Amino acid sequence: MLKTLYKGFILSYLLITISCTTNQNSSDLIQAIDNRQTDKALRIIDQLDNLNEQDSLGLSPMHWAAKRALPQITKALIKKGCNLNITDVHGYTPLNYAIKADNAEIINLMLKNQAVVYKNGLSNLSDGPFVDWTEKGLYAYYLKHDSISSKSFLLGKFINQNTRYFKGWNGDTTTYTITDNKIPAWEFKTQEPIFVLGDIHGQYDRMVKNLQAHGVIDKHLKWSWGKGHLVFVGDIFDRGNKVTEALWLIYKLEQEADKTGGKVHMSFGNHELMVLNKDNRYIANDYKNLCNNLGLEYNTLFHSNSVLGEWLRSKNSMTKINDILFVHGGISQKQIDSGMSTQEINELVRQYLISGSSPKNQDKLNQILKSFGPFWYRGYFMDRSQYKKITEQELISILEALKVSRVVVGHTENDELSALYNGKVIDVNIPLAEDSIPNQALLIKYGKFFRLTEDGNKTLLN
Incomplete structure (x- = not known):
């Protein structure tokens, strides 16, 4: 009987401790990112399930990672499924903060993972495709602004590295074939x-x-x-x-x-x-x-x-x-x-x-x-x-x-x-x-x- 009570006590204690630690770590994560303590932030990210909690200004850990221009933390948050398009109290997404921080690595990382920014007053705009040689293969993308949703974003995907052939999308019906480059005669x-x-x-x-x-x-x-x-x-x-x-x-x-x-x-x-x-x-x-x-x-x-x-x-x-x-x-x-x-x-x-x-x-x-x-x-x-x-x-x-x-x-x-x-x-x-x-x-x-x-x-x- 005493053994059962003791086990119940220990279990309750652990549950209370875990609960308190989770709540504390959500605040600690933002504080660690704010202080640019990358190793500490990464440890907390590994422990947490909910990475979208926001502070009093509506800033999530993803906002803070963009604000402090920390690409390693940004990657870890994306890998854990953090919401890239959560908005703060002013309606700004993490991508807005990355743009203001002028960090090209984070901007490109966010864009390739469906990040958006909101902008009113613009007509529909689209440009592309642009195609990059990357370590993972050929990556094709369009830049787009949708006037109805007021969103600007990137639409991208990897294309077949072997055939180097793809059909356009996003309203583009053109077929593209990528060839090896060579210097022309003059x-x-x-x-x-x-x-x-x-x-x-x-x-x-x-x-x-x-x-x-x-x-x-x-x-x-x-x-x-x-x-x-x-x-x-x-x-x-x-x-x-x-x-x-x-x-x-x-x-x-x-x-x-x-x-x-x-x-x-x-x-x-x-x-x-x-x-x-x-x-x-x-x-x-x-x-x-x-x-x-x-x-x-x-x-x-x-x-x-x-x-x-x-x-x-x-x-x-x-x-x-x-x-x-x-x-x-x-x-x-x-x-x-x-x-x-x-x-x-x-x-x-x-x-x-x-x-x-x-x-x-x-x-x-x-x-x-x-x-x-x-x-x-x-x-x-x-x-x-x-x-x-x-x-x-x-x-x-x-x-x-x-x-x-x-x-x-x-x-x-x-x-x-x-x-x-x-x-x-x-x-x-x-x-x-x-x-x-x-x-x-x-x-x-x-x-x-x-x-x-x-x-x-x-x-x-x-």
Whole structure:
């Protein structure tokens, strides 16, 4: 009898002790996180079942882990099933606190585990897919804001690493095939037609209409240019709100063209360099709103281990087809005087976008990346504070040094695709954001140069 009573006493004592310890540890957990005592917090997390208790301000342990920027504790809380979208007394989720703490690791961790933030007053927004190479495989995701629920969030999933093939979701019906990346050649000889487009700047719909109007792609957006060449002279990025769609289409057409003996060439423009170097000043407002809501920097969507980011960083700064050089801005005499070859510039810029500059290449990169360089130069069209407009004789000297007869450029806008300096320079940059200006493209065929318009007009250039 006494033994039974003693056992009952011990059991009751243990239950009371466990109950008290649980209540105490809930407060202790928040205190440990607040004091950044990681080991103590992790021990308490292992012991607790309810990890969603909130303090007087409505802050849960997950809020505190985000506030104190503690990724190890955040991971442990997520693993135990802690509510990522619990709100405090002001309506803020843990992700809001992670964004304010500016901790990219926690932000990405939360987003990939269905965290949301609430934002009123925005229309429906969506962008993607973005695809990352990760240790666990290929991870694809969209950024989204739903105006009805006022939520911004990420929709992501892993895709089949073996097939590298997936169908879009989130209202996206496109099929995507991921291929191994390779550095393209920069010199080509061909008798096939060459179709050239200027700066796209996110104007995907007008780009598609132009390609379809002239038979480069069909109504299903498939390559129909045979063995022909398609050239983009840079600036796919910025200003417009369909940059991602444009990049994926070029990525796909590149694969399809290779299968038929054709080629797609995409050179860097100054806006590619800006975005890949964390300069997000000119991105469209939709992108700014989505990224700001989710605590993301737009350029990080194209990091070097993302599919599009790796692909972009493989591209050339200049491409030569037959005796024509395709470059975004132009080649100045100062660039020629630097003694750098086209191939060296292509290699230096690629390396710069992967690893940055070093004392060994800093001087050369300064020459390439500034106003006299191939991405920013406007000397074929106007005086600038750094230089005067070039003369035809000076241009002839540059072309001779490059061993080409013509240069095709974008960068500087013109309402009409035109040839200058007796056909030695052709400017293909038509401002696509201006609907009143007709779509135009350059066709090079049988050694002749034509301005094409969407309505079917074909004009021989000088």
